[in-house]
Amino acid sequence: MILQTDHLEKRYGKITAVNNLSISIPRKSVFGLLGPNGSGKTTTLGMILDVIEKSEGSFTWNIGEKGNERKKIGAILESPNFYPYLSAVENLKLVCKIKEVSYDLIDPILKQVGLFDRKEDAFKTYSLGMKQRLAIASALLSDPEVLILDEPTNGLDPKGIVEIREIIREIAEEGRTIILASHLLDEVQKVCTHFCVLNKGNLIYSGVVEELSKEKNRFQLRAENSDLLKLALENSNQISEWSEEELFFSVLIKKDSSIEVLMQELSSKNIFVNHLSQKTFNLEKKFIEILDQQL
Ligand SMILES: Nc1ncnc2c1ncn2[C@@H]1O[C@H](COP(=O)(O)OP(=O)(O)OP(=O)(O)O)[C@@H](O)[C@H]1O
Ligand SMILES: [Mg+2]
Structure with a gap:
C-alpha cells in the first residue's frame, strides 16, 4: 500500500x-x-x-x-x-526553478500532454x-x-x-x-x-472497479442458427435466465454451472457460438443502490 x-x-x-x-x-x-x-x-x-x-x-x-x-x-x-502572458515553456521554466529540476524535462513532458505544438503560445490563449x-x-x-x-x-x-x-x-x-x-x-x-x-464524509464502499464492472455470470452470445440456439437455451439446465435481444441472446449462468459447461453443451448439439461476450455491468446502478442504502 x-x-x-x-x-x-x-x-x-x-x-x-x-x-x-x-x-x-x-x-x-x-x-x-x-x-x-x-x-x-x-x-x-x-x-x-x-x-x-x-x-x-x-x-x-x-x-x-x-x-x-x-x-x-x-x-x-x-x-x-x-502567468497569463507567459508561454507554456516560460511558465514551466519557473516551475523547474522552484522545484530545482532541469529544463530538459520540459519538452518531453509537453509532448506527453499534447501541448508541444502550442508551447510558445501565451497561457491566456489556452483552452480550459x-x-x-x-x-x-x-x-x-x-x-x-x-x-x-x-x-x-x-x-x-x-x-x-x-x-x-x-x-x-x-x-x-x-x-x-x-x-x-x-x-x-x-x-x-x-x-x-x-x-x-x-x-x-463517511466511507460507504470500497472495492476494485473491474469486479464491479462485470457482472460475472451474464453473457451475450450468438450462433449462425439462432433457432437451434434458442431451442437449446430453452432446454438448458446451465442457465437461470435468458432473453432474446436484437442481435444476441443474453443468458445468466447458474451459480453452480459455468460458461464452459454451457459451451460444451451447445457444441455437443452441433451449435457453434460465433460471438460470446461478458455483459458489462452498470456501475451507476450499483452506485445509486449504495447511496440509497444509506438513506
Ligand atoms: N473551509 C471550510 N469551512 C467549513 N466547511 C467546509 C470547509 N471546507 C469544506 N467544508 C465542508 O466540508 C464538507 C466537504 O467538503 P468537500 O469540499 O471536501 O467536498 P467535495 O466532496 O470535494 O465536494 P465537491 O464535489 O463539491 O467538490 C462540505 O459540507 C463543505 O461545506
Ligand atoms: Mg471537491
Missing part, C-alpha cells in the same frame, strides 16, 4: 467534512475517490497533502524517505495558476483543456511517484475529457500511483482500478 489512512477526520465546527476514514491505496493503482458534492473528497485530498489540517486520526505514505514524502507527490487541487494539461505537465516535472488530481475533467467538453483520460492512463502505465477525486461514476469506471465511495 502506498497510502494508508487510519480513522482520518476533519471537522469544521459542527460540520464533519470527513468522518473516521480508513482507506488503503495500493501502489500503482488509479484510485478514485467517488462521491457527490460535499461528500468530503477535496477535504480528504487536502489532508493527505498536508494542506488541510486533520482533526483526528492519521495517515502514512509509503514513499521516498521519511519526512521527504511530499517531494514525491504531484498534485493539482485547484484550477491551475500560471489545455490549461488542465499544462497543470498536469507542471505536476509531472518533479517526477512524482504519486499524482493527485481533484476533478481533473471538470468543465471539459467530451473531446477534452477523453484527452485527459488518455493522459491519466499513460501516466499510470509509467508506474505512478494516481489518486483522483470525481463525482462522475463514468469517469471512475473508465480510468480507475480501485475506488471508494464517500457520502457525507
Whole structure:
C-alpha cells in the first residue's frame, strides 16, 4: 500500500467534512475517490497533502524517505495558476526553478500532454483543456511517484475529457500511483482500478472497479442458427435466465454451472457460438443502490 489512512477526520465546527476514514491505496493503482458534492473528497485530498489540517486520526505514505514524502507527490487541487502572458515553456521554466529540476524535462513532458505544438503560445490563449494539461505537465516535472488530481475533467467538453483520460492512463502505465477525486461514476469506471465511495464524509464502499464492472455470470452470445440456439437455451439446465435481444441472446449462468459447461453443451448439439461476450455491468446502478442504502 502506498497510502494508508487510519480513522482520518476533519471537522469544521459542527460540520464533519470527513468522518473516521480508513482507506488503503495500493501502489500503482488509479484510485478514485467517488462521491457527490460535499461528500468530503477535496477535504480528504487536502489532508493527505498536508494542506488541510486533520482533526483526528492519521495517515502514512509509503514513499521516498521519511519526512521527504511530499517531494514525491504531484498534485493539482485547484484550477491551475500560471502567468497569463507567459508561454507554456516560460511558465514551466519557473516551475523547474522552484522545484530545482532541469529544463530538459520540459519538452518531453509537453509532448506527453499534447501541448508541444502550442508551447510558445501565451497561457491566456489556452483552452480550459489545455490549461488542465499544462497543470498536469507542471505536476509531472518533479517526477512524482504519486499524482493527485481533484476533478481533473471538470468543465471539459467530451473531446477534452477523453484527452485527459488518455493522459491519466499513460501516466499510470509509467508506474505512478494516481489518486483522483470525481463525482462522475463514468469517469471512475473508465480510468480507475480501485475506488471508494464517500457520502457525507463517511466511507460507504470500497472495492476494485473491474469486479464491479462485470457482472460475472451474464453473457451475450450468438450462433449462425439462432433457432437451434434458442431451442437449446430453452432446454438448458446451465442457465437461470435468458432473453432474446436484437442481435444476441443474453443468458445468466447458474451459480453452480459455468460458461464452459454451457459451451460444451451447445457444441455437443452441433451449435457453434460465433460471438460470446461478458455483459458489462452498470456501475451507476450499483452506485445509486449504495447511496440509497444509506438513506
Ligand atoms: N473551509 C471550510 N469551512 C467549513 N466547511 C467546509 C470547509 N471546507 C469544506 N467544508 C465542508 O466540508 C464538507 C466537504 O467538503 P468537500 O469540499 O471536501 O467536498 P467535495 O466532496 O470535494 O465536494 P465537491 O464535489 O463539491 O467538490 C462540505 O459540507 C463543505 O461545506
Ligand atoms: Mg471537491
